[in-house]
Amino acid sequence: MTKTVIEARAQAPKTRARRMLIPAALLCSIGIALAYLFLTATPLPSVPLGAAASIPGGMASISGIVPLEVDDWEPPGDDDFLDASPPAGSHRVKIIVRITALEEDGVQFHTGDFTVTGLGSTGVDPVWSSIGAARLGQGESVAETLVFEVPDKAVALVLEGPGDARLSLGLAHHTG
Structure with missing residues (x-):
C-alpha cells in the first residue's frame, strides 16, 4: 500500500505539468500571432508634404x-x-x-x-x-x-x- 501512495505522489507533478502545457501553448501562440500582426502592419497611407x-x-x-x-x-x-x-x-x-x-x-x-x-x-x-x-x-x-x-x-x-x-x-x- 505504501508503494501506491508513493507512486501516486510521483505521478501528480507529471499530471499537473501536462494540464499546464495546453494553456501555456495557447498563450504562446496568441503572443506569436499578435507579434506577427504588429510587425507586419502597414501604416495607413498619407499624402506627401505639399500634396x-x-x-x-x-x-x-x-x-x-x-x-x-x-x-x-x-x-x-x-x-x-x-x-x-x-x-x-x-x-x-x-x-x-x-x-x-x-x-x-x-x-x-x-x-x-x-x-x-x-x-x-x-x-x-x-x-x-x-x-x-x-x-x-x-x-x-x-x-x-x-x-x-x-x-x-x-x-x-x-x-x-x-x-x-x-x-x-x-x-x-x-x-x-
Whole structure:
C-alpha cells in the first residue's frame, strides 16, 4: 500500500505539468500571432508634404510647417499661451492648412477635426487655431493656422483631418 501512495505522489507533478502545457501553448501562440500582426502592419497611407488630400466637400493641403522655437510668430489677439514653455520632451509647431471647397455643398470644418499622430506620439490636438470653425461655399478657400505641441522624438508625423484625410508633415518640424 505504501508503494501506491508513493507512486501516486510521483505521478501528480507529471499530471499537473501536462494540464499546464495546453494553456501555456495557447498563450504562446496568441503572443506569436499578435507579434506577427504588429510587425507586419502597414501604416495607413498619407499624402506627401505639399500634396492635397480629399476631405468631405473639398480638399486640404499643408502650405507651411514652422517650429515656433525658430520663429518670432505670435498669435493675433491677446493669447498668452506661448509665454509658458511647452511640456518637457515636446516642441510647438505651427501648421498652415489650406482648405478649399470643391463641391456644391461646400466644406464644413472644425479645429477639433484635426490631430497629429505618428510613431512615438498618440493623437495630439491643437493648442491654438486661427479660425476654429467655418463653412466654406463652393470655390472658397481658407488658410487655417494650427499650433500643436508634438513630442521631440516622434517620427512619421501625420496631420489627420476630416474624412480620414492624412497629410504627411515630413521632417520640417524638427529643428535639431
